Amino acid sequence: MSTAEWDKLTEEQLRVNGSLKWTAHEHAIGAWVAEMDYPIAPPIRQALRDYAESELFGYPPPALDAQLAAATSDYYGRHFGWSPEPECVAPIADVLAGLGAVLDIFLDPQAAVVVPTPAYMPFLTYPALKNRRIIQVPMLRDGSGWQMNLPGIREALRNGGGLVLLCNPHNPIGKVYTRQELQSLSEVVEEQGARVFSDEIHSSLIFEGTHRLYASLSLETAAHTITATSATKAFNMPGLKCAQLVFSAPADLDLWRDKGFFIGHGASTPGKLATIAAYTSGDPWRRQVLGYLRDNRDLLAGLLDEHLSWVTWLPPEGTYLGWLDASALGHGERTAEFFLNQARVALVEGAQCGEGSAGFVRMNFALPRPILVEAVKRMGQAASKAGGL
Numbered sequence: 001m002s003t004a005e006w007d008k009l010t011e012e013q014l015r016v017n018g019s020l021k022w023t024a025h026e027h028a029i030g031a032w033v034a035e036m037d038y039p040i041a042p043p044i045r046q047a048l049r050d051y052a053e054s055e056l057f058g059y060p061p062p063a064l065d066a067q068l069a070a071a072t073s074d075y076y077g078r079h080f081g082w083s084p085e086p087e088c089v090a091p092i093a094d095v096l097a098g099l100g101a102v103l104d105i106f107l108d109p110q111a112a113v114v115v116p117t118p119a120y121m122p123f124l125t126y127p128a129l130k131n132r133r134i135i136q137v138p139m140l141r142d143g144s145g146w147q148m149n150l151p152g153i154r155e156a157l158r159n160g161g162g163l164v165l166l167c168n169p170h171n172p173i174g175k176v177y178t179r180q181e182l183q184s185l186s187e188v189v190e191e192q193g194a195r196v197f198s199d200e201i202h203s204s205l206i207f208e209g210t211h212r213l214y215a216s217l218s219l220e221t222a223a224h225t226i227t228a229t230s231a232t233k234a235f236n237m238p239g240l241k242c243a244q245l246v247f248s249a250p251a252d253l254d255l256w257r258d259k260g261f262f263i264g265h266g267a268s269t270p271g272k273l274a275t276i277a278a279y280t281s282g283d284p285w286r287r288q289v290l291g292y293l294r295d296n297r298d299l300l301a302g303l304l305d306e307h308l309s310w311v312t313w314l315p316p317e318g319t320y321l322g323w324l325d326a327s328a329l330g331h332g333e334r335t336a337e338f339f340l341n342q343a344r345v346a347l348v349e350g351a352q353c354g355e356g357s358a359g360f361v362r363m364n365f366a367l368p369r370p371i372l373v374e375a376v377k378r379m380g381q382a383a384s385k386a387g388g389l
């Protein structure tokens, strides 16, 4: 299917397809959870067809893990110039399972988790379920965009923080950190003897800038980082349950071998096969998607100007998420709720992304283009009706 066909996908069809994004809110356009609406890459579909015809329904064999690790290493080498030793790549069910593992196995039991906000929502809830104190550090916003609040992070690490949750590119703001920014963060982390959980799940969805894997930056970042990544975001298959932890510190790998078995057990065989297909043969499709998403992002900029000119945003450099400041509407922590009820567009509530985020919404623009147009129009109409904005 060419990208021109993606424009023809209808709301009705997408609801019949049955994704979470399109079925959780029955009558609304699904622009919230991070799923894309486009048909999966042909090599992945083929790998799953072949799997359905196989007899490989028992536990995944070690040879499959070895293939997955080699494919991961090769993919990150080709795209980002960092090829971890395959033996340092461990399959897990999903990135959040990886975060759970890091909190359970690798972090001092008393250490708090430091989260730059706005943050990917589960970063603010999942550690708390594991009885971890969370220290939010709101990012700074200046004329050139969002900046890490390094003095704030230093302070948080001094006050009991042991682990910084880095999201690169950063969901929900779409920022791709520069080498210098990552370097400056690493200096603070080193100074405080802390660790970094580097969530690189969106690393294959970059429009501008050069993405750098945080662990690959220096010997220091390699030593204090555990990287979590996955093909599931860029290749749109999070239901298949396969992500990867990459250990760049030898002691971490030893600890994982000792304690990681049951966590690694959560990754599925079809997920592993699909991930191998994505990493080895998925690039032509991924490039198509990136082009389509970039055009959607640019279209969204124009649509916002036309229908929601009072909304401000910085077009994302990566991810397919727009972080829209709709605080002028005056609905604070209920801004997405307003758009859901009044415009029938389902977005993520900014307030769920942490301190300083009330009045924002996160919009997933990985929609068929005519549906993106309809969503923004409806939002504009609802806002005009409500308050003359």
Ligand SMILES: Cc1ncc(COP(=O)(O)O)c(C=O)c1O
Residues within 6 Å of the ligand: 034, 093, 094, 095, 096, 097, 120, 167, 171, 199, 201, 202, 230, 232, 238, 243
């Ligand atoms: C930054 C980030 N990390 C993790 C996840 C969740 O990934 P998984 O389904 O592999 O747990 C998402 C999903 O959108 C995400 O955006």
